[in-house]
Amino acid sequence: MTDLPARTGVLVVGTGFAGLGTAIALRRSGRTDFVVLERAHDVGGTWRDNSYPGCACDVPSHLYSFSFAPNPSWSRAFSPQPEIEAYLQRTAREHGVLPHVRFGTELLSARWDGDGWEVETSRGSLRADVLVLGTGGLSEPSVPDVPGLADFRGTVFHSATWDHDHDLTGERVAVIGTGASAIQFVPHVQQRAAHLTLFQRTAPWVMPRRDRPISKAEQALFRALPAAQKVNRASIWTLRESWLIGFTKQPAVMKAGEAVAKRHLHRAVKDPVLREKLTPRYTLGCKRVLLSNDYYPALAQDNVDVVTEGIDHVEAGAVVTKDGVRHEVDTIVLGTGFQVTDPPVAHRVTGRDGRTLAETWRAQGMAAHHGVTVAGFPNLFFLVGPNTGLGHTSIVVMIEAQLRYLVSALDQVQARGIAAIEPRQDVQDAWNDRLQAELQGTVWNTGGCSSWYLDRNGRNTTLWPTFTSTYRKEVAVCDLAQYVLTERTAVPA
Numbered sequence: 001m002t003d004l005p006a007r008t009g010v011l012v013v014g015t016g017f018a019g020l021g022t023a024i025a026l027r028r029s030g031r032t033d034f035v036v037l038e039r040a041h042d043v044g045g046t047w048r049d050n051s052y053p054g055c056a057c058d059v060p061s062h063l064y065s066f067s068f069a070p071n072p073s074w075s076r077a078f079s080p081q082p083e084i085e086a087y088l089q090r091t092a093r094e095h096g097v098l099p100h101v102r103f104g105t106e107l108l109s110a111r112w113d114g115d116g117w118e119v120e121t122s123r124g125s126l127r128a129d130v131l132v133l134g135t136g137g138l139s140e141p142s143v144p145d146v147p148g149l150a151d152f153r154g155t156v157f158h159s160a161t162w163d164h165d166h167d168l169t170g171e172r173v174a175v176i177g178t179g180a181s182a183i184q185f186v187p188h189v190q191q192r193a194a195h196l197t198l199f200q201r202t203a204p205w206v207m208p209r210r211d212r213p214i215s216k217a218e219q220a221l222f223r224a225l226p227a228a229q230k231v232n233r234a235s236i237w238t239l240r241e242s243w244l245i246g247f248t249k250q251p252a253v254m255k256a257g258e259a260v261a262k263r264h265l266h267r268a269v270k271d272p273v274l275r276e277k278l279t280p281r282y283t284l285g286c287k288r289v290l291l292s293n294d295y296y297p298a299l300a301q302d303n304v305d306v307v308t309e310g311i312d313h314v315e316a317g318a319v320v321t322k323d324g325v326r327h328e329v330d331t332i333v334l335g336t337g338f339q340v341t342d343p344p345v346a347h348r349v350t351g352r353d354g355r356t357l358a359e360t361w362r363a364q365g366m367a368a369h370h371g372v373t374v375a376g377f378p379n380l381f382f383l384v385g386p387n388t389g390l391g392h393t394s395i396v397v398m399i400e401a402q403l404r405y406l407v408s409a410l411d412q413v414q415a416r417g418i419a420a421i422e423p424r425q426d427v428q429d430a431w432n433d434r435l436q437a438e439l440q441g442t443v444w445n446t447g448g449c450s451s452w453y454l455d456r457n458g459r460n461t462t463l464w465p466t467f468t469s470t471y472r473k474e475v476a477v478c479d480l481a482q483y484v485l486t487e488r489t490a491v492p493a
């Protein structure tokens with residue numbers, strides 16, 4: 001039995017900030033003919049899945065939340081994961097979108113058949129006029145291709161699927177990866193494990209984390225005076241926007257930041273050998289700038305080894321590095337990130353000419369118009385699509401801009417009786433050429449690191465190169481002149 005309708009006006013995939021935001025935007029625009037697919041059993045997206053110990057957001061919550069659903073009660077500047085997950089659950093409830101969500105229902109394939117999207121899910125099929133992918137960049141864990149990993153006899157889990165039933169107390173634990181996730185859970189592991197071996201391929205830049213509790217008085221002020229919370233949000237947004245200048249135009253700013261990070265390292269780590277290992281060799285900002293006050297102190301403890309020799313293979317009870325050393329461990333925790341530049345969903349969506357998104361993007365990498373629509377894929381909309389990710393501020397700002405664009409497109413299409421729209425290839429190409437040119441001088445492209453911002457060809461297909469305000473202006477209205485329009489064929493009387 002399936003509770004899926006045979007057809008729907010808009011099919012939304014995912015219930016993270018993007019998918020829920022879409023559902024709410026559709027409701028707010030007066031639409032009720034939509035269904036949301038969620039493969040899990042609750043809403044929350046990456047903030048539901050990433051429940052590892054220490055998980056928190058490093059963008060202040062008053063900005064990392066919907067502008068239309070302010071939360072005066074954030075307890076800290078940088079909210080812990082459970083608070084963000086609860087916020088999303090509450091927001092979904094309060095905006096009445098839960099009845100539209102089909103939980104435990106995974107999108108298996110979507111094919112444009114000339115007339116609409118023919119969709120297969122894990123719980124049956126349906127048709128949709130419009131498909132909105134809110135699947136996000138950080139939803140599919142990346143498991144490293146380390147020989148022998150499948151034969152390891154102990155426990156292995158990824159940070160995004162943390163095994164909360166597994167007690168690390170007294171164990172020998174290997175952690176692979178030193179990104180934004182790992183630096184948050186490593187202190188937890190260090191405190192419990194008998195021994196922690198941290199396999200570091202690239203030393204990250206780690207800055208002090210200026211977190212603080214938000215006092216009851218501040219919370220009361222925000223409750224009594226919503227305008228004060230808006231001003232607070234605007235000031236965080238402005239500060240974060242100003243950071244962009246360092247990432248894109250003024251590398252000298254990055255040098256100043258590097259000095260701060262180096263002092264941070266020196267204060268916590270006295271051993272010169274360890275310090276040397278932990279000192280990054282690329283320009284600050286090339287990879288995501290990490291914030292932590294307890295990562296370096298944890299690594300300075302006696303029960304920790306930081307191993308910088310590459311991993312050769314894994315055996316039944318050990319991780320073996322390229323120098324032949326066997327590091328015997330009971331558990332391996334993967335902090336190895338996500339499949340961002342080759343998203344699995346791209347293999348499941350087939351466009352007008354019978355090619356999947358993944359096939360379309362194979363040669364040049366991910367590309368879309370405004371990061372939202374893709375030539376050859378009529379009535380398909382992306383949230384946080386190609387080149388609309390951020391390295392410096394809240395992704396929710398981008399998502400809200402894209403939601404306005406989506407609703408603007410749907411309103412016009414409906415008003416003009418248009419059956420399908422897809423961006424003109426020349427317009428999409430021109431937009432992407434401009435972005436790639438703008439990205440050339442940025443620290444993400446030139447900072448001397450490899451990161452998930454770049455695809456296997458070294459092309460930056462993930463980040464928006466300039467201010468979020470610029471993006472907001474560019475996508476304020478969907479300009480149908482940039483689109484190929486398919487008129488609705490008149491039904492014979």
Ligand code: NAP
Pocket residue numbers: 056057058059138144145146159176177178179180181182184199200201202288311335336337338450451452
């Ligand atoms: P990530 O930034 O992609 O880091 C993955 C780590 O695993 C890197 O250190 C990488 O090394 C290492 N790695 C991957 N494959 C490896 C291999 N085969 N052998 C050895 N090391 C390997 O992933 P993440 O830490 O999960 O973070 C992903 C993104 O999620 C972040 O950039 C951020 O946008 C978001 N996030 C945000 C927060 C927050 O707000 N606080 C927290 C967590 C995540 P290399 O560096 O050498 O590639």
